[in-house]
Amino acid sequence: MPSAKWASLVAMILAVSLTPPAHAASTGPPQAPSEAGPRSQNTQFVTRSDTRLSLGGTPFRFAGTNIYWLGLDENVGGVGYPTFFRIRDALDTAKAMGMTVVRSHMLASTGNELSILPSKEEGFNEKAFATVDYAIAYAGSIGIRLILPLTDEWSYYHGGHRDFTDPYGLPSAAFYTDERVIADYQAYVRHVMHRINPLTGRAYNADPTIMAWEFGNELEGMTLEWINANAERFRQWAPRQLIAAGRRFDIDPDTLAAPGVDIVDVHYYPPTAGRVKADAATVTGAGKVYVAGEYASTSATDDLLAPPAADPNVAGMLSWSLFGHHDRNGFVQHDDGFTMHYPGDDPRMAASVRAQIAFAEQVSPAGRRPSRPGPPLITQVDKRAGLNELRWRGAAGASGYVVERSVRGRWSPAHPGVLTDNRTPWIDPEAGRDLSYRVVPIDRNGRRGTASDPVRVTASQTVLADPLETTGLAGGHDGVTITPGEGVAIARPSGPSQAWISWSRPDIRRVEFDTVSGKGRRPDARVQVSENGRDWRTVRHEVHRDRITAEAGGADHVRILWRGETGLTRATLWSADPAPVTSAPGAFGPLTPAPGAQDVLGSPRFSWSPAAGAGYYRLVVSEHADLRDPVLSATGITGTEYPAPDVLEPGLTYHWRVTAVNAIGETGGDTASFGTRPLPDEPAVVDDFEAFEDSAQLARAYVRNTGGDPITPELVPGKAMRLDYTLGSAGYAGVTRTFAPAPDLWGQAGLELDLSRTGTAANVTIQFVTGGIYFEHTLSAPEGTVRIPFSEFRHPSWAGSGPLDLTRFEQLSIYVGGGPGSGRLTVDQIVAYPAS
Incomplete structure (x- = not known):
């Protein structure tokens, strides 16, 4: 994790904005820090000697992954800048898997209003560098190296090499031949390489965290002349960093012949151990370093990765591609078929993750026990028919979580076993009283990590926690800049004027703001409430250390106004239960399988009519009419259907019943029966x-x-x-x-x-x-x-x-x-x- 200097450093960076345009906050140009940045673990450059890499005089081989979206994301609510949390969490997850190199398209960023270079006419977009600065700085602080493609063969959302040819009305092939286009591409690269990162005080081309610059992702039309010309320029601008090149699926012979290329990057969909071995021999036979820059994560097995781990010609392999936790709960989702979450959403993905961890342990053993995960963050406690429904933001390196509750100061598990990130939101089946919750992460070795901050909730209230990574949860704001802190985001005034953020929720009872301030200084802030969002009145607040609390009195709007060196790191709002229940759930009945149905498939989808006032449902399936010895028992079902796993035998009669539950009591439905289809006996x-x-x-x-x-x-x-x-x-x-x-x-x-x-x-x-x-x-x-x-x-x-x-x-x-x-x-x- 970063050193304690991180928070004091970013306090002086008053203008690195991360807020997407939809919630645009004030911004200004980044300013260089007046003291050393976060201490980087990467103090030496990775070097090349013939076909091998080395670090500090010892051989350097690596396991890695692709996290392409660290500069500009497409996966959370459309194209926008990723939050500091998502950047940090994904890099921490890679670290927890033993990976030491990440490949990211964060500098392939052209052609749209959020990119680094929207167009040649508009010039460079300083705001787009904020996430890139942070990703590079944070990667260095945890010892991860980066391979950075500088453009892309494909016209994805982050842009590609056609953004350099289209302004001239030229075909894409002119990227490699037209002198004007080549000059524009080189001007872009020069600007990027010479940028001074305000979080580290170092230019990108002087930062050992950047192991290699890649001409572009999967460039299909490179010529030897083009490669040599650009390699010569890049070597002048970044003499201590390596140069990589590669195209899709196979080896470009010009990359083998070009003297300025250090690393040849080969991609595999699908990979095979034999193909990797043969390509590594070809590349190293030409005197270059071989790297599998992309391979399908779905193919990661011990059979695939053990041979490359034993092959010294393989410098490293990077899977495609890793996604971390969502800002609110669960994981960020992606739909290309190769999405990887840690520790794995299903048995296949979990096996792939384990194989990559094993590969990392073989090629680059960490030499120390991984740090324990945590802390998560409880982001929301809603009421579902009077029962508490928890959402939490996960912790990198956590294999699961234990939700604990406390009534009078002693913590105890609120459920049997361990919950995964895919089990949030989670309903507490027993809650109907005033209590506190915390979420404890568990690592893959069964060790407990750092628990979340506890959240107190009454039987009649809900809770919303806003970690202020963006202003997306706010009702309004002005004069706000969001900067990275040590494990948090910090909302700061973007100038000397007063800043404010408001939130809108029905019947807000209490608010709490976590702050950071100048040493020994009291936060300079006011809390106001409103019934209509226009007419505001100031309410009394209390300050205890760096926490501001105030009673909102049931108002529908609340805001905080502050100035000076004060920064906000979290806002927490307690509101009244919007739909309290006063009686047990209403009557309901089974729908499918229809009562008395025959020839039902062995894994049916159970469904039932909704019960008024139900918080969740329990399902029991048995071969016996009295439902003893159930073959299937499920609880916490929030919808009115449940797909059965493959546990029902063909050709048998089954009986089933659903019970609706809320905070007042429970109501049982009718018991129904059905027969499953017998197995076929003819082809x-x-x-x-x-x-x-x-x-x-x-x-x-x-x-x-x-x-x-x-x-x-x-x-x-x-x-x-x-x-x-x-x-x-x-x-x-x-x-x-x-x-x-x-x-x-x-x-x-x-x-x-x-x-x-x-x-x-x-x-x-x-x-x-x-x-x-x-x-x-x-x-x-x-x-x-x-x-x-x-x-x-x-x-x-x-x-x-x-x-x-x-x-x-x-x-x-x-x-x-x-x-x-x-x-x-x-x-x-x-x-x-x-x-x-």
């Missing part, structure tokens, strides 16, 4: 090719994947499908059929198909889609009748994960893959076979 035909009249009709159904090598489907006598293929540069060829309607293969054990081959030997991959989720299995040199249990199909490394829902068998693909050459694969009688 289901997927395709026997009998319905096709000719090859043209077959080809319209089985469509070639145009990204692969040539392959042609032909209908052969006897009604089978012949696939003639020629494998070349792509290394694969395949066809896909989409079914309408999708067959129902529920309960079947696997796929069976007849295969015969001639010509070049090739692996055969059977791939299918169920419920929008991909599964595949690869056969090595198959021949004859082949059976593949569904249990042996896996998600492709490039695809997202999800359940195997055989009720919707939507798509079937057949791929051949291997070395160059031609061949023929004949496919017949594709069926799903039963377990019997």
Whole structure:
């Protein structure tokens, strides 16, 4: 963590604004500090000797990840600057996993109003540097090094190299040839490299935290002349930092030939240990340092990463990509299929995280026990039918949490076991009284971390905590600048005039403001309340140390006004329960499975009508009418449906009941019964090719994947499908059929198909889609009748994960893959076979 000097340092930086334009606060140019910045652990530069990296005279190898959004984010409410918390939390999470290098697109920032260079005409946007300054400074304070691409091949939200060609009306290829475009790109890079970070007092090009500058992300059109010219300039501007280059998927031979390139960056979707080994040998054979700059995190396994860990030619591998905690609760979500959260949202992601930790321990052992996580922050306590519903902001490195409650000063767990970040919001099933809560993080070794600050809540009140990372929770504000502090954000006056922030909530009873002030000085602040948000009256407040408290008297608006050296770090508001309950929940009943239903699938979705005044529901499912020995028991259900896990046996009768609960009492619904569908005892035909009249009709159904090598489907006598293929540069060829309607293969054990081959030997991959989720299995040199249990199909490394829902068998693909050459694969009688 940063040294104690952090808070005193940022107190003097009065104009580094992080507020997005939608909530724009006042700002001004960053100012250099008058004393040394946060103490960086990175005191020496990473250096290159031939094909190896070293640090302080010892070999330097690393595990790492990509956190592309540290400068400008797209994942929380649209494009905007990430909060200081999200930056800090993601970097701390990488550190907790043993990672020592992060690759980030934070300086690929052009072409939009929030970027570093909105346009050549507008010039540089100083406000956009605030998050970049902080990310670099904070990474250094925890010993993480950075690889920073300077533009992008692709036109994503943060911009790319077309932002340099479009103003001249030129095609994108002119980025590498037009002298005006090259000069503009170099001017951008020069400005960035020479920027003085106000949080460290160092220019970017003099900071050992920046290990390498990359020409751009996955640049496809680089020429040797272009690489050499830019490498020469970059070496002049940043002589002690390394230069990296790479393109998508394979190795650009010009990067191997260019004398100014130190690191060749190769990307993998999907990666294989064999491909990594071969590419590392190629790169180091050319005298360069090899780095896997991106690989699909979904592919991370011990089998993939153990061989590179043992290969000295592999300097480092960086997964794509890490996301940390949301500012309010849970995780920041992303939808590219490779999102990684620590410790993992599901078994597949958790296994990927463990494999990356193991890789880190092999290539760059930390040499010390990781610090304990914490503290979380309780961000909200709402009332749900009189019961307390807690939200908390998670802590980096936490594998789970224990919510503790206290009535008279002694803390005790409020639930059995450990809750994950995905269990927030969490309902306390027993709360209906005045008490305090705190959240304790637990690390992967079962150790308790630092607990959150306790929050006191009465039986009739709710709580909202605003950590002031942005002004997004505020009703209004003026004259406010948000700066980073030691583990907090600090809202400060942006000038000598008075600043203010207001909040709007019905029936506010009490407010509390945490502050930082000049040493020994009393906070210079006033608290005001209003019924309409226009007419304000000042109320009496008390100050105890750095905390201001005031009674709001049931007003709907409250604000604080302050000036001078005072800064706010948190606002907490207690309000009256907006919908108190006075009786137990109302009557309700079961909906699905319908009472008496038969042939229900083994994992049904239970649903019921809503009960008036319900806070949550409990569900019990049993094979017995009196509900003893339940096979399924769930509680804390806030909606009126619940998807059953795979615990119900086929061909049996089950009984179920739901109970509605609130702070006054509980109401039970009727007990209902249903029968599950028995397992099939006959195979289901997927395709026997009998319905096709000719090859043209077959080809319209089985469509070639145009990204692969040539392959042609032909209908052969006897009604089978012949696939003639020629494998070349792509290394694969395949066809896909989409079914309408999708067959129902529920309960079947696997796929069976007849295969015969001639010509070049090739692996055969059977791939299918169920419920929008991909599964595949690869056969090595198959021949004859082949059976593949569904249990042996896996998600492709490039695809997202999800359940195997055989009720919707939507798509079937057949791929051949291997070395160059031609061949023929004949496919017949594709069926799903039963377990019997």
